[in-house]
Amino acid sequence: MAVEKFVALDRVSVKYPNAQNWALDWVSMSVPQFAKVGIIGNSDAGKTTFCQLLAGIIPEMIHARIEGQLQIDRNDTKQQPSVGYVFQDPESQMSGLAETVADEIAFGLINAGFSELEIDQRVKHVAKELELTSILHQSPTEISGGQQQRLALATVLVVEPDILILDNPTSQMDPQGKAWLFEHLATLKKQTIFLVSDEIDLLCEFADYLGVFAQGKLLAFDTPAHVINQADQNHWPMALPTVYQFAKALSKTMAGTYRYPVTLGRLKRVMHNDDD
Numbered sequence: 001m002a003v004e005k006f007v008a009l010d011r012v013s014v015k016y017p018n019a020q021n022w023a024l025d026w027v028s029m030s031v032p033q034f035a036k037v038g039i040i041g042n043s044d045a046g047k048t049t050f051c052q053l054l055a056g057i058i059p060e061m062i063h064a065r066i067e068g069q070l071q072i073d074r075n076d077t078k079q080q081p082s083v084g085y086v087f088q089d090p091e092s093q094m095s096g097l098a099e100t101v102a103d104e105i106a107f108g109l110i111n112a113g114f115s116e117l118e119i120d121q122r123v124k125h126v127a128k129e130l131e132l133t134s135i136l137h138q139s140p141t142e143i144s145g146g147q148q149q150r151l152a153l154a155t156v157l158v159v160e161p162d163i164l165i166l167d168n169p170t171s172q173m174d175p176q177g178k179a180w181l182f183e184h185l186a187t188l189k190k191q192t193i194f195l196v197s198d199e200i201d202l203l204c205e206f207a208d209y210l211g212v213f214a215q216g217k218l219l220a221f222d223t224p225a226h227v228i229n230q231a232d233q234n235h236w237p238m239a240l241p242t243v244y245q246f247a248k249a250l251s252k253t254m255a256g257t258y259r260y261p262v263t264l265g266r267l268k269r270v271m272h273n274d275d276d
């Protein structure tokens with residue numbers, strides 16, 4: 001699949017010091033600007049390594065041997081695109097210095113030298129977007145895990161990065177909170193987003209492209225419908241979306257293909273014989 005590239009990996013491999021195996025093994029992909037990329041894979045598949053490489057944490061903060069080429073283009077951004085990274089564990093995101101949620105969100109802006117007025121406006125805006133307004137004056141250590149994950153995202157979104165990398169950002173949220181966050185992320189139009197999650201139903205609704213990792217290798221990178229149908233045919237050990245299973249049970253393929261749909265909208269069209 002040829003796509004206009006913004007982020008491109010060309011046969012990238014990563015090995016940690018003293019490790020026997022490559023944590024990333026010969027990974028290639030091209031991602032256009034503003035695309036939404038879902039990343040899935042079992043434990044130890046290399047998902048976090050992939051995210052940390054994209055974010056520059058490897059090799060800047062975590063040493064590892066890197067082979068191949070990672071390229072992030074400027075495209076319409078005048079400067080080198082900025083990257084925001086949301087850690088798997090929200091506590092890792094916190095400065096540990098802020099007394100309130102508001103201060104924590106403001107932290108990056110203060111360091112970057114923004115004016116007080118701009119900081120105030122941005123903090124209020126992102127707090128409203130992420131439904132944190134009512135807890136702005138609470139301590140970051142005294143809020144729930146789900147709230148901490150929304151706060152971790154707020155600290156990154158407030159600086160308006162060009163690329164947003166989220167490593168399992170809903171692991172501590174309830175089902176409603178997860179669905180809400182995925183829907184919110186889908187509304188972000190100014191960022192290219194990489195989202196690691198095992199929420200396959202939500203991921204298929206969200207993503208333009210889905211990447212499946214296993215033992216450091218990128219098994220597939222394509223539209224969610226292509227990847228899921230391929231995963232099922234090849235018996236890859238991964239959960240399949242509910243919509244897909246339903247369509248398969250009813251033998252409802254997408255028009256002109258032998259593939260089953262993976263999103264509710266597409267399934268509805270197929271069911272109403274309204275698929276193009």
Ligand SMILES: Nc1ncnc2c1ncn2[C@@H]1O[C@H](COP(=O)(O)OP(=O)(O)OP(=O)(O)O)[C@@H](O)[C@H]1O
Pocket residue numbers: 016017019023041042043044045046047048049050062
């Ligand atoms: N800092 C590190 N030093 C050495 N080895 C590491 C380091 N981080 C990860 N690894 C190893 O690299 C491999 C890939 O790990 P990674 O955390 O990228 O996988 P993952 O798919 O994110 O896993 P999980 O879903 O369990 O978080 C694993 O074998 C892991 O033990």
